[in-house]
Amino acid sequence: MTTLFISDLHLAPERPEIVELFRQFVKTEAVQADAVYILGDLFEYWVGDDAAETLGHTDTLRSLAYLRDRGVPTYFMPGNRDFLIGRRFCARTGCQLLQDPNRVNIYGREMLLTHGDSLCTDDSEHQRFRKMVNDPSWQSAFLAQPMEQRIRLAVDAREQSEFNKSRLPMEVMDVNQQSVESTIRRFKIDTLIHGHTHRPAIHRFQLDGTDVQRIVLGDWYRQSSVLRLTRSGVHLTPGNLRS
Secondary structure (H helix, E strand, O other): EEEEEEEOOOOOOOOOOHHHHHHHHHOHHHHHHOOEOOOOOOOOOOOOHOOOOOOOOHHHHHHHHHHHHOOOOOEEEOOOOOOOOOOOHHHHHEEEOOOOOOOEEEEOOOEEOOOOOOOOOOOOOHHHHHHHHHHHHHHHHHHHHHHHHHHHHHHHHHHHHHHHHHOOOOHHOOHHHHHHHHHHHHHOEEEEEEEEOOOOOOEEEEEOOOEEEEEEEEOOOOOOEEEEOOOOOOEEEEOOOEO
């Protein structure tokens, strides 16, 4: 019995080798899992469910539907690149949307899932962006624009994001430890799983006298990164164990 967690694949037609890697992951390992959780940024960007074919994501939607057709529950938590995933996407793929953050019980273990960018509170520029794009009014106005305009804006935003990352220290873009601790306290859990930072690791520490762990999923820019959760424990690959 295994539940799988992935995030930050950033799938795009310009990276066909990663699209194929995901397809193979679905056909070989994911199809045998108890469930699959995708914690955001499956796509490099998403400008609306009506743009899937235009953006070249038909094969990926078929891969997700493959899991649905074989009875594997697949849960999708939008990230900062694909926050516009909606009901049409879910109808086509069978994915169940999760709110961020989301508390779950798997194999009798209570844990909290989040994409992770809400924890990066030192990056004030990203937090302003996050607040803007998660506003329903902003999303409605964006989706009302012609598809070509939406794509142009998304590409511009991606380029701006890359520029911002190039000039910010890694520590600023990583999670804030105080935000991590306050989140763990608020939800009363001992396991927090997230992506976004592209720094795969299992961080174990004590909080208020309790052993807790923060598991960070890796990206798929060069290889796959998968967290495998069983009744006996967790295994993250590739990744580093930190304490």
